[in-house]
Amino acid sequence: MYTNGYIFRYAAIMVIIAAAVLSTAAILLKPYQEKNVAIEKMGGILASAKIEGIETENTIEMFNKYVVEEMVVDQDGNVVESFKDGAKETAKAFNLNMKTELYRRNKGENYELPIYIIEKDGVKTYVFPLRGTGLWGPIWGNMALADDFKTVRGVTFDHKGETPGLGAEITTDAFKAQFEGKTIFDDKGKFTSIKVVKGGVRTLAADQQIHGVDAISGGTITSHGVDDMLKNVLESYLPYIKKEK
Amino acid sequence: MSKETKEREPLFSPKNIKLITGPINLSNPITVQVLGICSALAVTAKLMPAIVMAISVMVVVAASNVLISFLRNGIPPRIRIIVQLVVIATMVILVDQVLKAFVYDVSKQLSVFVGLIITNCIIMGRLEAFAMSNKPWPAFLDGIGNSLGYGLILVVIAFVRELFGSGSLFGFPVIPQGLYDFGYVNNGLMILPPMALITVGVIIWIQRYYTRELIEDK
Numbered sequence: 146m147y148t149n150g151y152i153f154r155y156a157a158i159m160v161i162i163a164a165a166v167l168s169t170a171a172i173l174l175k176p177y178q179e180k181n182v183a184i185e186k187m188g189g190i191l192a193s194a195k196i197e198g199i200e201t202e203n204t205i206e207m208f209n210k211y212v213v214e215e216m217v218v219d220q221d222g223n224v225v226e227s228f229k230d231g232a233k234e235t236a237k238a239f240n241l242n243m244k245t246e247l248y249r250r251n252k253g254e255n256y257e258l259p260i261y262i263i264e265k266d267g268v269k270t271y272v273f274p275l276r277g278t279g280l281w282g283p284i285w286g287n288m289a290l291a292d293d294f295k296t297v298r299g300v301t302f303d304h305k306g307e308t309p310g311l312g313a314e315i316t317t318d319a320f321k322a323q324f325e326g327k328t329i330f331d332d333k334g335k336f337t338s339i340k341v342v343k344g345g346v347r348t349l350a351a352d353q354q355i356h357g358v359d360a361i362s363g364g365t366i367t368s369h370g371v372d373d374m375l376k377n378v379l380e381s382y383l384p385y386i387k388k389e390k
Numbered sequence: 391m392s393k394e395t396k397e398r399e400p401l402f403s404p405k406n407i408k409l410i411t412g413p414i415n416l417s418n419p420i421t422v423q424v425l426g427i428c429s430a431l432a433v434t435a436k437l438m439p440a441i442v443m444a445i446s447v448m449v450v451v452a453a454s455n456v457l458i459s460f461l462r463n464g465i466p467p468r469i470r471i472i473v474q475l476v477v478i479a480t481m482v483i484l485v486d487q488v489l490k491a492f493v494y495d496v497s498k499q500l501s502v503f504v505g506l507i508i509t510n511c512i513i514m515g516r517l518e519a520f521a522m523s524n525k526p527w528p529a530f531l532d533g534i535g536n537s538l539g540y541g542l543i544l545v546v547i548a549f550v551r552e553l554f555g556s557g558s559l560f561g562f563p564v565i566p567q568g569l570y571d572f573g574y575v576n577n578g579l580m581i582l583p584p585m586a587l588i589t590v591g592v593i594i595w596i597q598r599y600y601t602r603e604l605i606e607d608k
Contacts, residue, residue, distance in 0.1 A: 147466040155466055159473060163480045170487050177491035185494070201495065 183234055189301040193287035194263040194270040209233050213269075214262040217241065220255050222384030243276040243285070250381050258381060263289070270298050273382050277374025280366040281306045284315065284374060290329070294386045297339065300324045302371065312367030323358040329379060331356065338379055341372040401527065409531040413539035416603060420543040421594045425511040430544055431586040433503050437560050440548035442496045444541025446489070446504060450481045451513050452533035458521040459529035465522075474517045475508075482507045512536055547589045555580030 187208040188199050196211050215238035217226040228236035238259035250256040261272040269292045276285040282305035289298040300321050307313040314320055324339060331337050337356040342349060343365060346357040360368035400406075419425045426447075433443045454477045458465075465473050486504045489497035497504065507513070516536055521529040552558060557565040557576045565574070579585050598604050 147468070152466045152469055155464070156469060156472070159476055163476055167480060167483055170484055174487050174491040178487070178494075181490065181494035 183239075185303075186239075187234070189287050189303065190261050190272050190274070191263070193272055193289040193299045193301045194265070195289070195299045196263065196265060205234065211263050211265055212261050213264045215239060216260045216262070217257050218260055218382070218385040219257050220250070220381070220384065222386075222388040224385075225257055243274055244283070247276060247378065247381070256381065260382070260385070268292075273379065275302075275374050275378045277370050277377065279304050279307045279315075279370040280312050280364075281308070284367065284370055286374075288324075288375070288379070294390050295328045295330045297324045297327045297329065304367075307367050308364070311361065312364040314361045314364055315367060315371055320358075320361065327358065328355050336380070336383060338372075338376040341368045341375075343368065406528060406531050409528055410535035410538065413532075413535040414542060415539075415597070415601060418539040418543065418597070419512045419515075419536050420540055420590065421597050422604065423512075423515070425515055426540055427587075427590070429503055429506060429510055430540075430547060430590060431583040432506075433500060434544055434548040434551055434586050435555065435581050436499075436552050437545065437548045439496060439499045439503075440544045441541070442489070442493065443500060443503065443507075444537065444544050446485045446500075447507055447510060447512070447540060448534065448537035449485055450478065450507055451516055451537045452530055454478050454481050454513060455516055455521040455529040455533035456526045458517050459524060459526040462522050470522065471518075474514060478513055478517070479508050512540055543590070543593060546593060547586055550589050551580045551586060555585075 184201060184204045187204050188201075191199050191204070191207055191211060194211070196207065199207055209232065212233050213229065215228040215233060215236040216224050217238045219225050226237050228238060233239065238261070241257060241259045243258070246256045246258055259274055261274075263270045263272060270289045271292065271294065272287050272289045274285070274287050276283065278284065284302060284304040284307065286300060286302035288300050290296065291298050302315040302321065304313060304315065307315065327339050329336065329338055331352075337353075340349075340353075340357040341360045342357045343360045345359045346354045349357050360372075413419060417423060420427065420430055429443060429447075433439045454474070457477050458474060461473070482505065485507070486497070489500070489504060516533060520532045524532070549559070552560075553564065554577045557563055557570075565576075577585075
């Protein structure tokens with residue numbers, strides 16, 4: 146009843162129609178989706194610096210209120226651009242692509258990275274965006290340091306598709322809270338990063354415990370990913386941090 | 391002309407009404423047909439994602455049912471499953487994109503489960519069993535009925551799990567602080583998937599207790 150030719154034509158036309166419908170929808174909805182992603186990014190930056198009362202509706206307003214400066218720093222720690230006035234989401238720092246910049250760093254080329262300075266009640270907090278790889282896809286986040294560039298104020302993490310209940314636990318408050326008050330330099334000023342320790346920080350030497358947090362049971366590869374991300378990305382900020390200290 | 395309209399079935403004839411009410415109780419997709427269990431376990435820790443999931447499934451089932459029903463006479467039987475899959479996948483991607491654009495928070499919570507609507511057995515089951523051999527309007531009602539039956543169970547499970555697991559409904563705390571001071575604690579097991587399965591079991595038990603038709607003869 147149905148010839149092979151009919152079946153092929155049917156399948157071809159069906160697929161072309163489906164493709165047309167989907168690409169139209171993707172193009173039409175893109176501006177809304179990008180706005181949501183930008184709002185989420187702002188929320189993450191503010192949350193790492195312990196700004197409270199962030200809702201989806203007021204995020205842009207809060208971001209413009211508390212972020213006093215957005216900087217772009219290069220591989221030697223020089224401030225390439227400093228953005229203070231105007232809509233903060235238009236700054237170069239906010240729109241830098243961490244992925245390509247870190248890729249260039251790994252190849253040994255010049256790179257530029259963003260830093261956000263948040264000021265609340267006269268206290269300055271420096272937020273460093275992070276990006277790395279988890280088990281199934283990218284993980285990213287922010288680390289907020291106090292103005293001694295050593296003590297962690299807070300962190301946020303997010304991920305594309307880590308396993309719910311295991312690797313995805315990096316986004317929970319319990320995991321993030323461990324970072325508060327930890328330091329990324331030891332007393333001699335040597336960079337230690339923050340280690341994500343399998344088996345728990347209590348297995349570390351007593352003087353090293355301030356530089357570590359507990360890893361997630363069942364989320365070993367994601368935990369390693371967070372560990373590598375902190376080490377690599379914070380290292381790329383070191384030239385700037387050393388200059389400012 | 392007049393003869394034709396006389397013969398036409400009214401939109402909500404008893405037979406059509408049954409297409410909606412049937413799946414809510416007697417042929418409920420989850421508790422009787424035992425389809426779509428995985429998503430029922432995965433998204434019911436809180437009420438909000440459960441409701442969004444139910445609505446998304448409703449849109450996908452109803453729309454694909456209607457579309458497949460329109461196409462049913464032209465679909466070559468040899469590739470009908472592929473055609474059904476393309477239709478479902480297109481619908482699901484559309485729903486996913488719309489959720490990402492307008493309810494971003496919820497779409498993050500649902501994460502992979504929206505994509506997994508594609509694999510929800512209810513949808514394929516309805517297309518193959520009903521839409522392929524019925525007119526668009528009954529197919530639409532059948533889709534709505536089945537997703538209502540699915541959504542109802544989802545909401546009931548989510549209600550129980552959120553109430554006892556997190557002490558809240560729609561994210562608002564409902565269990566008074568006084569009770570916690572007495573030593574009441576939220577049941578952490580409720581948040582985990584095994585408890586959803588047990589809840590489904592209890593619902594099936596209660597449903598069979600009250601609905602004699604469902605009890606099999608020995």
